[in-house]
Amino acid sequence: MRGEYPQRPVPPDPLPPHAVVVFADAALRRVMEVVDRRRPIAQLRPLVAPALIDTVTALTRAPHTAAATLRRVRLRMVDGEAAEVFGSYTRGPRVLAVAAPIELHRDRWRIVALQLG
Numbered sequence: 001m002r003g004e005y006p007q008r009p010v011p012p013d014p015l016p017p018h019a020v021v022v023f024a025d026a027a028l029r030r031v032m033e034v035v036d037r038r039r040p041i042a043q044l045r046p047l048v049a050p051a052l053i054d055t056v057t058a059l060t061r062a063p064h065t066a067a068a069t070l071r072r073v074r075l076r077m078v079d080g081e082a083a084e085v086f087g088s089y090t091r092g093p094r095v096l097a098v099a100a101p102i103e104l105h106r107d108r109w110r111i112v113a114l115q116l117g
Contacts, residue, residue, distance in 0.1 A: 016077045020102070023109040024085040025073050028098060031114065032068040032089060035059045048111045055114065066092035080104075085111075 027047045033039040037060055044056060073087040081104040089096055099115045 014077070016075045016083060020077070020083055020109060021073075021075055024075050024083070024100075024102060025070070027102070027109075027111055028073060028085065028087065028100065029070050031056060031111070032070055035116070036064060036067050038067070046108070046110075048114070049105075052111060052114055059116065064091065068096075070098075071095070 030039060030043060030047060034041055034044055034056055041053065041057055041060070044053065048056065068089050068091045070087065070089045073085065076084045076086075078084060078101075083102050084099070085102055086097070086099045089098055096117060097115075100111045101113050102109050103112050
């Protein structure tokens with residue numbers, strides 16, 4: 001047929017560096033533990049942008065009937081110095097979503113925004 005072209009396969013996104021994946025998983029787990037008041041807020045300071053400390057502090061004031069458990073974390077590199085982290089967590093019988101962009105800042109990764117819900 002005229003006008004039809006063979007479809008080219010779309011190359012998959014390259015795998016993110018292992019250090020970024022480890023950071024994202026550990027940082028989100030620590031955020032969940034701080035929100036549940038199982039860790040002090042001070043433990044987030046090296047992991048999140050300073051503007052997020054107040055946001056996470058506000059989240060600790062909400063009453064929770066069950067602890068949050070991180071279930072799945074996925075990461076997509078935007079460029080060499082930024083990535084998008086997304087996943088799911090459970091709180092009791094509910095399955096909820098988490099998303100956070102992370103950026104390289106002074107040779108360390110950190111969360112620059114956070115969406116829980």
